[in-house]
Amino acid sequence: MDKKTVVLGVIGSDCHAVGNKILDHSLTAAGFNVVNIGVLSPQEDFINAAIETNADAILVSSLYGHGEIDCRGMRDNCEEAGLKDILLYVGGNIVVGKQDWNEVHARFKDMGFDRVYPPGTSVETSIHDLREDLGN
Amino acid sequence: MDCYLFIDFGSTYTKVTLVDIAKEEIVATAKSYTTVETDVTTGYNEASRKLFSKVGQEVNIVKKLACSSAAGGLKIVAIGLVPELTAEAAKRAAIGAGARVIKTYSHNLNSSELVEIKISNADMILLAGGTDGGNSDCIIHNAEMIAKHEIDIPVVVAGNKSCNDEITNIFGDTVEFYITENVMPSLNNINVVPARETIRNIFMKQIVHARGMENVEESISGILMPTPASVLKAAETLSLGTKDEEGIGDLAIVDIGGATTDIHSIGEGAPSKPGVFLRGLEEPVAKRTVEGDLGMRYSSTSVYEAAGNRMMKKYLNIDDYDLEEEFRKRNDNTSFLPENEKDIFFDEAMAKVCADISMKRHAGIVESVYSPLGTIHSQTGKDLMELPYIIGTGGVLVNSKEPANILEAVTFTIDDPESLKPRNPKFMIDKEYILSAMGLLAMVDKNMAVRMLKKYIVMCGGNTNGFEK
Numbered sequence: 001m002d003k004k005t006v007v008l009g010v011i012g013s014d015c016h017a018v019g020n021k022i023l024d025h026s027l028t029a030a031g032f033n034v035v036n037i038g039v040l041s042p043q044e045d046f047i048n049a050a051i052e053t054n055a056d057a058i059l060v061s062s063l064y065g066h067g068e069i070d071c072r073g074m075r076d077n078c079e080e081a082g083l084k085d086i087l088l089y090v091g092g093n094i095v096v097g098k099q100d101w102n103e104v105h106a107r108f109k110d111m112g113f114d115r116v117y118p119p120g121t122s123v124e125t126s127i128h129d130l131r132e133d134l135g136n
Numbered sequence: 137m138d139c140y141l142f143i144d145f146g147s148t149y150t151k152v153t154l155v156d157i158a159k160e161e162i163v164a165t166a167k168s169y170t171t172v173e174t175d176v177t178t179g180y181n182e183a184s185r186k187l188f189s190k191v192g193q194e195v196n197i198v199k200k201l202a203c204s205s206a207a208g209g210l211k212i213v214a215i216g217l218v219p220e221l222t223a224e225a226a227k228r229a230a231i232g233a234g235a236r237v238i239k240t241y242s243h244n245l246n247s248s249e250l251v252e253i254k255i256s257n258a259d260m261i262l263l264a265g266g267t268d269g270g271n272s273d274c275i276i277h278n279a280e281m282i283a284k285h286e287i288d289i290p291v292v293v294a295g296n297k298s299c300n301d302e303i304t305n306i307f308g309d310t311v312e313f314y315i316t317e318n319v320m321p322s323l324n325n326i327n328v329v330p331a332r333e334t335i336r337n338i339f340m341k342q343i344v345h346a347r348g349m350e351n352v353e354e355s356i357s358g359i360l361m362p363t364p365a366s367v368l369k370a371a372e373t374l375s376l377g378t379k380d381e382e383g384i385g386d387l388a389i390v391d392i393g394g395a396t397t398d399i400h401s402i403g404e405g406a407p408s409k410p411g412v413f414l415r416g417l418e419e420p421v422a423k424r425t426v427e428g429d430l431g432m433r434y435s436s437t438s439v440y441e442a443a444g445n446r447m448m449k450k451y452l453n454i455d456d457y458d459l460e461e462e463f464r465k466r467n468d469n470t471s472f473l474p475e476n477e478k479d480i481f482f483d484e485a486m487a488k489v490c491a492d493i494s495m496k497r498h499a500g501i502v503e504s505v506y507s508p509l510g511t512i513h514s515q516t517g518k519d520l521m522e523l524p525y526i527i528g529t530g531g532v533l534v535n536s537k538e539p540a541n542i543l544e545a546v547t548f549t550i551d552d553p554e555s556l557k558p559r560n561p562k563f564m565i566d567k568e569y570i571l572s573a574m575g576l577l578a579m580v581d582k583n584m585a586v587r588m589l590k591k592y593i594v595m596c597g598g599n600t601n602g603f604e605k
Contacts, residue, residue, distance in 0.1 A: 005270070013507035015413060033269070035323045040413050040505065040514050048218045049323050053270035064508050 004134050005055040007046055009037035012070035016063040026123040043074050047081045056134055057087035067094035075112025087133055089126060091117030139163060141197050142573035143180060143356065144363055145170055145204035148394060150179040152187050153573040157198065160588050162568055164190040172206045200356040201576040205363040210235040210339055213258045216242050217265040217274045224417055225319040226264040229328035231424050233335035234365030244277045250285040260338060261289050266296030268321045279303045283310050290338055294319045294331040314338060328420050336361050364424060366575030367391060368400050372422045373578040374589040375402035381586040387525035390491055390546060392532050394470060395434040397427045397490040399498040405518025412502060412513045419518050425498045430490040432532055436466040443489045452485040487532040488545035495546035500556045523558040527593055529566035539565045540597025563598035
């Protein structure tokens with residue numbers, strides 16, 4: 001079966017590189033074709049990368065608390081760029097301070113993300129979900 | 137004596153250079169007007185006649201090689217998918233091949249864009265789109281559109297490799313096409329060399345059929361490449377050297393011509409300071425940019441548009457001149473040669489403006505990003521801050537008494553703090569105007585080309601290792 005392609009990166013003015021590398025290695029080992037755009041990546045870079053590589057999913061990381069601002073409108077921008085129904089995942093420390101997770105989860109779901117992960121989620125969880133969502 | 141003869145069919149002049157193979161010396165050079173309207177061999181014969189009248193001894197020509205930018209040079213239309221990615225990679229590959237990129241298109245093309253391409257007078261189309269194994273819809277759509285509109289221009293296919301078979305079927309016998317490696321095989325990694333070589337090969341086949349060029353093939357051993365590609369080849373050879381001859385390392389060539397200003401830089405351009413993140417498309421080690429609006433004659437009025445009074449003031453006392461008049465004079469009379477001091481001074485100020493703006497466009501930039509973790513820096517393009525050598529060529533620089541003064545304009549200044557222009561380079565000058573000839577020589581004898589470039593490209597100022605300038 002063809003490898004599924006996922007675009008991976010850290011959004012906004014965030015330069016947390018370690019988690020990004022770990023995700024890259026784990027996803028590659030799990031059999032995904034990983035297109036890692038690295039840290040300090042604006043939304044457009046995720047979207048452009050997904051277009052050129054014909055990606056199946058975009059995995060957004062955010063560690064510095066401003067994820068909510070950086071991710072705003074991402075689903076709309078994907079639609080606008082012709083990436084219809086592409087899977088959008090987000091995870092990390094995606095909001096400022098300690099907030100009720102259920103609310104945060106609902107907020108990001110509303111923004112069009114298919115999967116939203118709280119801090120401390122293990123990479124196995126997202127690999128499992130990816131396989132389920134991509135049907136392999 | 138055994139000699140190589142190099143010919144450069146320029147837009148204005150046909151230049152010939154005779155090189156003594158044993159002594160590795162330039163025997164003589166000569167030039168005559170390019171006669172592309174009738175038959176280029178007329179101008180070539182005239183230049184040769186002048187050349188051999190200077191030599192005055194028996195010469196055995198071992199090889200005659202030529203480069204050409206006559207008849208507008210090589211014109212290419214670049215097509216890609218995302219403007220910042222494969223379309224940009226295609227554009228860079230074409231420019232690196234010595235072409236003039238008429239226009240860059242992206243995403244699925246529509247009929248009116250194809251009509252535009254059809255009447256564009258382009259010599260070639262470079263068709264890219266998708267990484268290997270990535271998007272295939274776009275490049276296939278665009279190939280279908282090209283076939284449907286029966287475009288009679290050779291197409292270089294340098295996109296998603298998975299689409300090559302399908303594109304071969306689409307083009308069949310209706311479109312002349314050449315398949316080569318993807319210009320962007322994986323995201324943000326660019327691979328311009330195979331496309332560049334394919335373009336050069338087609339150029340060789342094609343140029344001999346161009347108007348006025350029919351008779352050239354018989355008299356010379358071959359047109360090897362477009363002139364800018366030849367200059368880039370010379371730059372690469374001098375910088376990197378060969379297995380036997382050391383190169384001089386990273387460098388940039390500033391070529392200020394009548395119609396354009398070209399910058400060729402050889403070097404990785406990695407961040408020279410710690411803690412800087414790289415962003416955007418990878419840069420080719422040998423990178424050429426060409427500024428169509430910056431030239432000493434054909435595009436002099438656009439130089440004024442690009443510079444404005446404020447920039448002119450930096451290099452000239454603008455009260456001494458009627459600026460508009462001076463620029464128009466050079467635009468209307470492209471063979472104008474400055475004779476009095478005032479005109480020479482004006483030409484040199486113009487050259488400084490061309491050098492200044494073109495390097496600013498060529499070099500990368502570093503931006504500060506304010507994050508909760510403090511200030512971080514991100515770099516786009518090449519960092520040329522620590523570049524050791526700048527080489528000047530082109531009429532205005534070669535003929536100048538103080539070429540280093542003009543080249544000084546490419547360096548970093550504090551009023552442009554984000555630009556990664558060279559900070560303190562050494563300046564060199566192509567005194568004998570041999571760069572394009574040396575690019576051709578590098579195709580036959582690379583070691584000799586390195587040695588001759590080192591001999592004939594001479595130091596003319598700049599960095600004195602920390603002592604006063």
